[in-house]
Amino acid sequence: MSQCELVLLGFFVISLISGVTVGLVHSRKLTRALTLFYVLVHVGFTLCCWVHRGETVFGYFTFDPLGVLLLSVLSLLTITTVYHGFIHVRDAEPKVYSIYHAALIGLVASMSGAYLANGMTTVWIFVEATTLAVAALIYHDRTKLALEATWKYVFVCSLGIALAYLGILFLGFTIHDARLLHLSFDSIAEIARMANPLYLKIAFVFVVVGYSTKMGLFPMHTVTVDAHTVAPPPISAFISTTLMNVGFLAIFRIYALFSATSILPFMNHVLILSGTLSLLVAAGYMLKARHNKRMLAYSSLENMGIVAIGLGIGGIGYYAAILHVVLHSLTKAGLFYQIGQSHKVMGTYELEQSGNYMNLYPAGATALLLGFLCITAIPPSGMFISELYLMKSMVVSGNWILLTVTSLLLCFVIYALLTRVLHIVYSPPREKPIHEPMKVNPLQTLTQYFLFGLVVFICFAQPAPFRELIESIVNTLPK
Amino acid sequence: MNVLIVIVFAITLIYLSMTERFPIYAGLIGFQGILLFALSFLELDTITLATLLFVAIETLIFKVIIVPFMLFRIINRTGETKVHAKALPGFYSLLFVSAGLLLSIVVSFSMKTTPENMIYFIVAFFAVYTGLFMIISHRKIFSHLVGFLVIENAVLLLSLAIGSEIPMLINIGILLDIFVSVLILGIFMMRLKQHTDELTLLKDE
Numbered sequence: 035m036s037q038c039e040l041v042l043l044g045f046f047v048i049s050l051i052s053g054v055t056v057g058l059v060h061s062r063k064l065t066r067a068l069t070l071f072y073v074l075v076h077v078g079f080t081l082c083c084w085v086h087r088g089e090t091v092f093g094y095f096t097f098d099p100l101g102v103l104l105l106s107v108l109s110l111l112t113i114t115t116v117y118h119g120f121i122h123v124r125d126a127e128p129k130v131y132s133i134y135h136a137a138l139i140g141l142v143a144s145m146s147g148a149y150l151a152n153g154m155t156t157v158w159i160f161v162e163a164t165t166l167a168v169a170a171l172i173y174h175d176r177t178k179l180a181l182e183a184t185w186k187y188v189f190v191c192s193l194g195i196a197l198a199y200l201g202i203l204f205l206g207f208t209i210h211d212a213r214l215l216h217l218s219f220d221s222i223a224e225i226a227r228m229a230n231p232l233y234l235k236i237a238f239v240f241v242v243v244g245y246s247t248k249m250g251l252f253p254m255h256t257v258t259v260d261a262h263t264v265a266p267p268p269i270s271a272f273i274s275t276t277l278m279n280v281g282f283l284a285i286f287r288i289y290a291l292f293s294a295t296s297i298l299p300f301m302n303h304v305l306i307l308s309g310t311l312s313l314l315v316a317a318g319y320m321l322k323a324r325h326n327k328r329m330l331a332y333s334s335l336e337n338m339g340i341v342a343i344g345l346g347i348g349g350i351g352y353y354a355a356i357l358h359v360v361l362h363s364l365t366k367a368g369l370f371y372q373i374g375q376s377h378k379v380m381g382t383y384e385l386e387q388s389g390n391y392m393n394l395y396p397a398g399a400t401a402l403l404l405g406f407l408c409i410t411a412i413p414p415s416g417m418f419i420s421e422l423y424l425m426k427s428m429v430v431s432g433n434w435i436l437l438t439v440t441s442l443l444l445c446f447v448i449y450a451l452l453t454r455v456l457h458i459v460y461s462p463p464r465e466k467p468i469h470e471p472m473k474v475n476p477l478q479t480l481t482q483y484f485l486f487g488l489v490v491f492i493c494f495a496q497p498a499p500f501r502e503l504i505e506s507i508v509n510t511l512p513k
Numbered sequence: 514m515n516v517l518i519v520i521v522f523a524i525t526l527i528y529l530s531m532t533e534r535f536p537i538y539a540g541l542i543g544f545q546g547i548l549l550f551a552l553s554f555l556e557l558d559t560i561t562l563a564t565l566l567f568v569a570i571e572t573l574i575f576k577v578i579i580v581p582f583m584l585f586r587i588i589n590r591t592g593e594t595k596v597h598a599k600a601l602p603g604f605y606s607l608l609f610v611s612a613g614l615l616l617s618i619v620v621s622f623s624m625k626t627t628p629e630n631m632i633y634f635i636v637a638f639f640a641v642y643t644g645l646f647m648i649i650s651h652r653k654i655f656s657h658l659v660g661f662l663v664i665e666n667a668v669l670l671l672s673l674a675i676g677s678e679i680p681m682l683i684n685i686g687i688l689l690d691i692f693v694s695v696l697i698l699g700i701f702m703m704r705l706k707q708h709t710d711e712l713t714l715l716k717d718e
Contacts, residue, residue: 162693169696185654189661192693193648196664200641203671232624 038082038091042150045079048072049143057136060128066120069135073116076142080109083150093218096152099506103356104149104283107363108276112142114481118268118371121478123174130174134266137170141272148280153218154202157284158195161248164280165191171269172261183264190257191247198244198284204237223291234297241288242304249281250274250331251338252312259319262331263383267374270327274334274370275363282341282359289345293512305346306436312339313443320450326373326383329454330366333409336447337362343440344424351427352508358420361489365408365417368485372401375479376458381471385454389463397476399459401483406455408489410448416492515555516632522548522670523614523636526643529663530610531603535594538659539584545666546576552673571669575691580662583695593655601650609650613642633674640667665694 035043052072056065083097083105090096116138123134144167148160165188173184205222226234243254250258258278262270289301316336323329337358344355373383379395380388392399411417421444428437525541525548532538550572553565588594601609617638621631640663647660 166693166696188693188696189657193661193664196661196668197641199668200637200671203668230625236620236624 036091038086038089038097041079041082041086042091042095045075045146046143048075049139049146053136053139053143056132056139058132060132062128062131065132065135069116069120069139072139072142073112076112076146077109079146080105090152094152094156095147095150096219097150099503100283100286100356101149101151103360103503103507104276104279105146107279107360108142108145108149111272111276111363111367114367114371114485115268115272117481118271118374118478119266122266122268122374130176133170134174137167138269140167141171141277145276145280149283154205154222154287157287158199158202161198161245161280161284162192162195164248164277165195168261168269168273168277171272172265174266174269175264177264180264183260187257187261190254194244194247194254196244197240201237201240201244201288204233204240219287219291223294226292226295229295231295231297234292234295235300238288238292238297238301239304242285242308245281245284246308247281248277249285249338250278250334251281251342252308252315252335255312255315255335255338259328259331259335262327262334263325267327267370267377270330270374271367271370274331274366278334278338279359279363282338286345290510298512302346302348305342309339309342309344309346310436310439310443312336312342313440313447317443317446317450320447323450323454324385326376326385326388326454326458327370329385329451330369330373333369333447333451334362334366336444337366337409340421340424340440343436344420344427347424347427347431347433347436348512349427349430350423351431352511353504354420354423354427356504356507357423357492358417361416361420361492362409364485364489365405365415368401368482369405369409372398372405372479372482375474376402378472378474380458380463384465385457386465387463388458389461391459394471395474395476397479398474401479401486402455402459404486405482406451408486410451414490414493416489419493515552515629518548518552518555519632519636519670523639526636526640526663527607527610527614529659530606530643530646533595533603535588535655536585538655539581539588542584542659542662542666543577543581545663546572546580549576549666549669549673552670556673568669568673571691576666576669580694584659587655591655593653606646606650609646610643613646614639617642630674633670637667637671637674640664640670662694 049072052068052075056068059065080102083102087097087099087102119134119138123131126134141164144160144163148157148164151157151160169184169188172187173180242251246252247254247257258273261273265273289305292298292301312335316332316339320329320332320336323332341355341358341362344351344358375395375398376388376391377383379398380391382388391402408415408417411421425437425441428434428440522545525545529538529541532541550569553568553572556565614635617635620638621634624631624634626634644660644662644664644667647663648657651657651660
């Protein structure tokens with residue numbers, strides 16, 4: 035067994051043992067110790083993947099640039115999410131505390147598997163596994179709302195995954211060679227060039243609609259919005275970033291495989307249409323959002339729309355899309371952690387009951403303002419670079435109408451976010467909150483400053499390994 | 514024979530879209546399981562024994578026994594036996610579903626595949642359409658659940674059409690899918706009844 039195989043096998047075995055032990059033994063100390071140990075294992079595993087970049091393991095997994103990039107983002111956000119999770123569930127009963135962490139370990143392991151999967155079926159299996167793990171986390175509060183959100187999430191995701199599976203079956207129809215049974219990416223790329231374009235188009239549409247439940251993209255975006263409303267803030271941070279990246283990766287893989295075929299223009303049109311409609315829906319709902327977490331959830335829809343448009347435009351849009359995925363993950367995770375803290379300080383997620391945050395908790399309010407600058411792509415946010423590249427790609431390709439529509443919708447999004455964030459930070463609340471406000475230690479906000487700091491840093495300098503990694507992903511796509 | 518079974522499967526879909534009683538839904542889902550088992554058995558010369566065993570367990574044990582049993586249990590526990598009073602009347606449902614069948618035929622014909630695969634394609638597309646139609650046009654969660662199960666059956670039908678092209682990995686995927694279905698059926702339906710049979714709490718004002 036090679037070193038790579040040993041590392042991968044070790045990672046999944048440790049994930050399984052840690053998850054099961056944490057789930058069965060309801061001890062806080064053990065849960066905390068094992069979860070921290072697992073975080074270290076994940077960081078180590080990610081470093082190994084960097085070292086062995088480009089290698090394929092067992093035929094079912096590959097440490098390709100996109101997988102490694104998204105795994106690195108996951109590893110970083112696992113550290114911060116586990117930290118905020120410890121704080122968020124510290125008062126929970128030992129059993130609930132254990133279930134939360136066991137499901138979290140399961141979610142991280144299944145997302146890692148999806149990132150590194152080397153075939154459509156392997157991706158599909160791990161995506162299905164993420165649904166099961168995240169369902170337990172959404173249901174954490176065990177309230178009516180939590181039950182409704184969990185039901186909707188499991189139901190619609192299962193429906194979406196079934197549709198994606200139909201897409202994969204259509205790929206199966208195009209493959210009549212026994213050597214290619216595992217539907218690995220390399221084999222699909224070869225076959226796709228000779229396949230009937232209609233089969234490929236149907237497969238692509240099914241895959242996009244199916245995995246849009248995970249990516250949070252129009253038309254299946256509603257479940258992720260509902261899930262955000264009730265999930266614990268650290269989990270919302272995960273759903274809105276690393277889990278959406280799973281959906282993005284699944285769609286990107288198929289897009290990259292089919293990009294050498296005659297259906298490339300068709301795929302671009304589908305992605306641009308889906309992206310623009312996502313932006314439109316997000317802008318509309320953000321203007322009427324009265325719930326702070328739903329507002330951020332619609333912001334995720336907007337950003338995934340931008341990513342889909344970037345992919346659909348092509349050229350420098352590819353680079354913009356991937357850069358945007360990474361930066362959005364860092365920013366949105368920080369914002370969700372912050373919204374969780376604001377809930378503690380103000381005692382509410384309702385906009386009407388929120389206000390005076392700068393007086394109540396200056397460190398959090400400043401972080402919220404910084405997060406707002408980052409997410410709206412206002413310099414010095416790194417997202418300014420990705421959106422600038424996106425606009426540039428539209429100008430270069432002569433998509434003036436799309437440029438106008440996108441810019442207009444982004445103006446609505448910025449207006450909606452600006453009015454709400456400024457209200458939370460500076461205005462007095464219009465209604466009295468239902469829950470009693472609590473105090474938050476300013477040190478707990480450091481993680482958010484760190485994440486936003488990274489996003490700002492990317493605006494001024496993109497480290498060579500990071501840039502080269504994105505370029506190597508882009509190089510797999512047509513010029 | 515295969516073609517006959519697939520056509521009967523299509524008839525059950527039309528019946529499903531028109532009927533308004535939940536026990537009939539549960540019975541038809543079970544009957545579809547029997548049809549899928551018969552199909553998998555007849556496909557013996559084109560699929561491996563391991564795959565056949567797997568499909569037989571999935572269809573006979575899961576789709577014919579477990580799923581209908583759970584559906585009937587849910588009906589008994591919840592006391593819900595009919596679709597929502599404001600659901601689309603059967604005649605209009607029939608019109609929509611007929612249009613779906615026509616659409617499935619047009620799409621499948623344009624795929625220029627073998628006549629055997631064509632019939633599978635038509636019915637699989639039609640099943641997906643019917644499942645989605647039930648989810649969209651009905652208000653009660655039970656109907657949504659049946660719509661989901663119909664789509665799952667469409668997936669299995671299409672898997673059978675691929676036959677030997679199905680890798681074992683896809684079978685593992687189907688197992689996971691079964692697990693999710695049981696999770697949906699068993700846990701949430703029982704818990705959801707304590708609150709409401711229509712989910713409307715989470716929305717933007």
